[in-house]
Amino acid sequence: MRIRSLAEVARLANASLVRGMGTIPIRGAVIDSRVATEGSIFFALPGSNCHGMEHADEALKKGASAVMCDSGLSSRHSGPSLEVADVHSALVQLASRIRQQEEFDLPVVAVTGSAGKTTTCVMISALLGETLRVHSPQASYNNKIGVPITILESDPDTESLILELGSNAPGEIAELTEIAKPSHGVITAIAEAHLEGLGSIEGVLREKFSLLELLEGDGLWAPVEWRDLIGKQGAGYRWTGPSGDLEIRSDGSAGVVVMDRCRSREFSLPWIPPTSWALRCLESAVAMALEVVDDPDQVALGAQQIQLPRWRHEVHNVEGIDLILDCYNSNPRALQTAIDDLGQSDAPRKLVVLGTMEELGKNEKRYHVEAGHHCVRAGIDVVFVSGRAADWIGQGVKEAGSESISITEGEHGARIVKDQLRAGDRVLFKASRKEQLEQIALLIEQQLQVEGAGS
Numbered sequence: 423m424r425i426r427s428l429a430e431v432a433r434l435a436n437a438s439l440v441r442g443m444g445t446i447p448i449r450g451a452v453i454d455s456r457v458a459t460e461g462s463i464f465f466a467l468p469g470s471n472c473h474g475m476e477h478a479d480e481a482l483k484k485g486a487s488a489v490m491c492d493s494g495l496s497s498r499h500s501g502p503s504l505e506v507a508d509v510h511s512a513l514v515q516l517a518s519r520i521r522q523q524e525e526f527d528l529p530v531v532a533v534t535g536s537a538g539k540t541t542t543c544v545m546i547s548a549l550l551g552e553t554l555r556v557h558s559p560q561a562s563y564n565n566k567i568g569v570p571i572t573i574l575e576s577d578p579d580t581e582s583l584i585l586e587l588g589s590n591a592p593g594e595i596a597e598l599t600e601i602a603k604p605s606h607g608v609i610t611a612i613a614e615a616h617l618e619g620l621g622s623i624e625g626v627l628r629e630k631f632s633l634l635e636l637l638e639g640d641g642l643w644a645p646v647e648w649r650d651l652i653g654k655q656g657a658g659y660r661w662t663g664p665s666g667d668l669e670i671r672s673d674g675s676a677g678v679v680v681m682d683r684c685r686s687r688e689f690s691l692p693w694i695p696p697t698s699w700a701l702r703c704l705e706s707a708v709a710m711a712l713e714v715v716d717d718p719d720q721v722a723l724g725a726q727q728i729q730l731p732r733w734r735h736e737v738h739n740v741e742g743i744d745l746i747l748d749c750y751n752s753n754p755r756a757l758q759t760a761i762d763d764l765g766q767s768d769a770p771r772k773l774v775v776l777g778t779m780e781e782l783g784k785n786e787k788r789y790h791v792e793a794g795h796h797c798v799r800a801g802i803d804v805v806f807v808s809g810r811a812a813d814w815i816g817q818g819v820k821e822a823g824s825e826s827i828s829i830t831e832g833e834h835g836a837r838i839v840k841d842q843l844r845a846g847d848r849v850l851f852k853a854s855r856k857e858q859l860e861q862i863a864l865l866i867e868q869q870l871q872v873e874g875a876g877s
Contacts, residue, residue: 423520424578425449428488431463432504434519435512437490442502446487451513451574453567460485462575463504465513466495467567474509475499510567514601517570521603528580529714532602534587534595534633535610536626537756538703539564542610543586544731545707549724550714554581564588569598582714589629590781591619599636606641606713607633608662608706612648613755617783627651634659641713643668643706660684662705668712670695670705677725680708680718689718691725696735697763699756704728733860735760740867741875742845744769749851749859752779754789758796760852765800769848773804775829775839775862777853778811787814794818794826806839809857829862836865844876 429444449461455477464481466474478499557576646666829835
């Protein structure tokens, strides 16, 4: 956002300037006092563990120029203050109005999808970041707090803004799109995710494609496997994936080949996606990057800087064993793809540690049983199951003609897995974020470092 006066921020957010000079320059916004920067405004939001007002003075000490708080709370901090009836509503309104004012100042990319959103945002940032000043979300800032704060915390000299749009219920993508006012949009994937709120795969499809329906122009991209189903509605869209408008394939060397059929050209990128899922994310990222710069050389320069986010196919090699921490989140399609990648690897033995996939609605048992079936079909040698859905996954493994091993959290569960491992093994850890499956993976890593692997 451009630098604005405190008085202008108050006007845009419908806030009352209770204390402080209206001429104070505001250079951004924060919701976490620990990362407050000079000139920022601190939004004192209520949280699950504490209220932001408890940290207002800390934010001011770290450089924040003012605090946005609920009516009547200015006395609880010592700095310049704006008051509103509802801080979250003011955050949304301020971001929306600033985007309205700055709508044509810079390209704004919106990324949504059932999986791969954060990975795709990170990739776009890398692809553009060597030649442009790019601002992208911290972690998975993709809701009605995360999207506004990403907009407001962007530097005045930002040349491209990347936003991640998430959804748990119908209409949320439309609301975020109205706030963000993006110039370009991409859907990374459509899959069985957040079904408790979206109801069905058809509900997921409607929700994700609402992003593209609300935008205009050529820079609207989606996975090619949904092209036929979307039909005439997608006449102006472009498609990523096999035989689509942009497809990426391995060239058998130190990179990949981008087939940009929109512009009738091919070029190489010096980065190899470690999984088929990462390749699909890369297709979405390259599609967006080319909408912004249309320069394969610039994109190739940025490709060298790509690093996957934490807990997305994060490989720890310990005592000759690969521990694959792919446990930031999970859904049936993402899990199946990860299992297939493992099954097709050249590891002598393939093992999985699987936890619950959350938010799958009334059919959650079926999805977990099918996951067990798929482990056996993919040639997984040992299946460990954990969490609320352990019995369902185990049922699927048994129905497919094999056996699973149930484990608990903590040292005991880690020990059961560790004692089965030997050099050359490759182990996938996959579950929804609620499971925090990385904790058991790190315990196993510690045990291997101390005791070594079996033989």
